[in-house]
Structures are given as structure tokens and as C-alpha cells.
Amino acid sequence: MVDRTQLPHAAAVVGVELDTHVGESAVALAESQPLLKQFIGVAQAHLQKGDREWREQIVLRQGSGRRVLMCACTELTGESDTPSGYVIVFDDITALLQAQRELAGARVLLVEDQPLNQELALDLLERAGMTVVLASNGEEALQRLAQDGPFDGVLMDCQMPVMDGYTATEHIRANPEWAHLPVIAMTAGAMASDRQNVLDAGMNDHITKPLDLNQMFAIMARWIKPSQRPAALPDPDALEPALPALSSLDMDDGLARCMGNSDLYRRLLRGFARTQADFSAQFDAAADLQAATHLVHGLKGLAGNIGARQLHDHCVALEGALQHGEPGSPAVRAAAAPVYQALQAVLDDIDRLGQ
Numbered sequence: 001m002v003d004r005t006q007l008p009h010a011a012a013v014v015g016v017e018l019d020t021h022v023g024e025s026a027v028a029l030a031e032s033q034p035l036l037k038q039f040i041g042v043a044q045a046h047l048q049k050g051d052r053e054w055r056e057q058i059v060l061r062q063g064s065g066r067r068v069l070m071c072a073c074t075e076l077t078g079e080s081d082t083p084s085g086y087v088i089v090f091d092d093i094t095a096l097l098q099a100q101r102e103l104a105g106a107r108v109l110l111v112e113d114q115p116l117n118q119e120l121a122l123d124l125l126e127r128a129g130m131t132v133v134l135a136s137n138g139e140e141a142l143q144r145l146a147q148d149g150p151f152d153g154v155l156m157d158c159q160m161p162v163m164d165g166y167t168a169t170e171h172i173r174a175n176p177e178w179a180h181l182p183v184i185a186m187t188a189g190a191m192a193s194d195r196q197n198v199l200d201a202g203m204n205d206h207i208t209k210p211l212d213l214n215q216m217f218a219i220m221a222r223w224i225k226p227s228q229r230p231a232a233l234p235d236p237d238a239l240e241p242a243l244p245a246l247s248s249l250d251m252d253d254g255l256a257r258c259m260g261n262s263d264l265y266r267r268l269l270r271g272f273a274r275t276q277a278d279f280s281a282q283f284d285a286a287a288d289l290q291a292a293t294h295l296v297h298g299l300k301g302l303a304g305n306i307g308a309r310q311l312h313d314h315c316v317a318l319e320g321a322l323q324h325g326e327p328g329s330p331a332v333r334a335a336a337a338p339v340y341q342a343l344q345a346v347l348d349d350i351d352r353l354g355q
Contacts, residue, residue, distance in 0.1 A: 099217035104129030106152040106226035111141040111168065112186065113160040116271045116302055120211070120257070121155065121186075123264050128217065129230050137161055138168025145178060153182040153224035156203065159297060166201040173202035182223035186211075188301050210304025210312075211257050246349040248342070254307030265306070266353070272302055273350045280340045283327070292327040293319065299343070311342040 108125060112118050113136050125132045133148055135141040137160045145151065154172070158165040165185060172178045185198040185206035198206045204223050207216050245251060249269075258265045279299055286292035300315035314335075321335035 096214050096217060099221040100128040102221040103217065103224060103226065105131075105229040106224050107131045107133070107150070107228075108224065109133050109135060109141060109144055109148075109151045109154045111135045111138065111154060111160070111165065112157045113137055114157075114298060114301065116268055116275065117157075117209075117305065119271070120264070120268060120305055123261060124211070124213070124216075124259055127259060127261070130226075138163030138165055138171075141168050142171055145172065145181075150227070151181065152226055153184065153220065155207070155220075156183055156185050158185055158187040158198070159294070165203075166197065169201045169203050184219060184223060188297065188304075209301050213257065213259060244353065246353060248308060248310065248345040248349045250307035250309050252307070253309070254305070257305055257307070268306055269350045269353065272306055273347055276302065276343065277347060279343060280336075283336060286327050289322060289326055292332075293322050296322065296339075299339075303346070306346075308342070308346045311339065311346055314339045314342050 108130050110132050122132055135144045139162045156165040169183050183203045185203045188209040205219050255265050283295050296315055296318050303312040318335040318339050321332045325331045
């Protein structure tokens, strides 16, 4: 730990391999250290001064070290500049990077039917040094396990066409060869009953959507042990330019879920606009409750991944309305209206970003 009494300048950033580095300021140090450029995610900013201390969750992402660090100091202390004698500690850097190192070299089967979710997960896993094989439903997953194995673990979406993740996992556990293969659910359900359903099907654990990178990699590292190690860990990406602020999108949140890869985030936004522009027409034309629920579930997951918080929350409310009424009922129509409005705001912002 750095002795704060010995700090010659405004602040230091303390983290993995950084505890001997003291820069001109927290800002200069964050912008100059490869580790902080590589780390993307939710970090705990621990600010100390004398007997007073604060804790707050902030998002550190590529291209925004100055703004994020200054905003954290301003919000937590009320001071407009980095206060003298402060130490900012990003506690979760260690845990996230350690989990990624433990997983590097693992061969993982990703079972996911939504193309944009596939793209996001593939990028995150491959950038952490894993080899990923993709399956689009449970039936295809069983084929991949039989033909393309062995695998070190399986990431299993729960709601998919053809064969869902629960049924696929039951088939996996029925095969003695795969009896101990780690299977981790990826589900938007965060209720205790959702977790119990996962365990009852034979899965080891579950990762909630939208993806929280700290949770995701920590749970994977708990169960998945690579059978081979890579010759070298992936190099950190180059610093990327910050994106402009958009009112309907939490850009920090969306970028954090992409590990700061602004190119990936832009691709996800464009894909979202391309695939969800006709959501309202599809929902109005949904033939039955199952079709309507599937549409809303998909939109909710995508909205969470791109940082469209308000749209995500309206989708949650619409899902709740569908549990008590049929599509076309007054209650469902009332719950759908704010979804349509929030979705249009997101589409308009994405269009502005592309101009």
C-alpha cells in the first residue's frame, strides 16, 4: 500500500502492479498506465483523507480516464479538482484481471440464439484469451459437444428456440462423459426461483443478463479450468476515443459491458437499430402470449447490454403485464406504449451517432 504521507503530487492510483507508481496526478497516471487502459468494468473508487473515507461505484473505460476520475472525485468529495493527499484504489481491477488470467486458454462452448448477444459474448471471451465455439440452440449444442469436443465449459442461454437451455443441460447430464462438465446459465432472470430452475436442470451456476463483467468472469473462473494454457496472454487494446453523450443511452454502462471496445459497442448499436426497428409492429402482430413474451424478453436483454436503461425498465414492466394479460388487452397496451416511446428515442440517438 502506498504511504499517502509520501505522495509528492495530487494523487496516486493503486492497483495491480501499480502500487509503486506515483504520477503527476491520478489523471496523468491513469492515462499513462497500460493496466488501467486495459481494465474495463465497474470499479470501487476508495477515496481516503484523514479519518474520512468514501466508497462509490464508478465505471472506468478506455478514453475516459480524465472525465471518470474527476467526476468520481467531484461527486464523492464536492471538490472540483483531485484533492491533495487522496489515494484512489480500484479494488476490482485485481479480481477481474485475475479471473481473466485463470480462464485464458479455456475452450468454451457458447450456446446463444440472439446474434447481437453472440457478438458481444464472443468478443468478451476471445479478448480474455479463450477459444469459443458457437451453438445457436440446445440441440446444436449437443451436436457440438459430440463432434467438436472436448470443452472446458459451457455457457448456456436458457430461453432458445428448437431446444431450450434447461432441456439441453438435462441431456448433457444424462451422458456420463459430460457428467462433470461445467455448465453455466446465462439468463435475464435474477429471482431466486430462476436460480433454482438453473440448479434443478443440472447447471453449476448462472450469470445474469445484462452482463456484469466482474460477476461473469468470476463465476466462470470458479467452475471452468482450462485444459491448456495460451503461449501468451492477449495484449491490451489501444486507447480508443470517447463516444459522444446520448440522452437515451448510458454510454459508460454500455461500453463497460463491451470491455471498453468502442468499435464493438458501435457495432452492437447498429445491430440493435437494424433488428429492433420493427419491434412495435412485430409485437402488435404477435399471434399469442408466448410469441409476445419472447419478443419483449429479447428486447429487454439487448437494451440492457447497450445501456438503454429506461427502455430496459419499461420492458420489465411490459413482461409483468404479460404475466397477467393477453397481448391486445388494455393493460398490456398501456405497458407497451412507454416501451415504444423509449425504443424510438434509442433508435433516434443511434441514428444521430452514425451521422
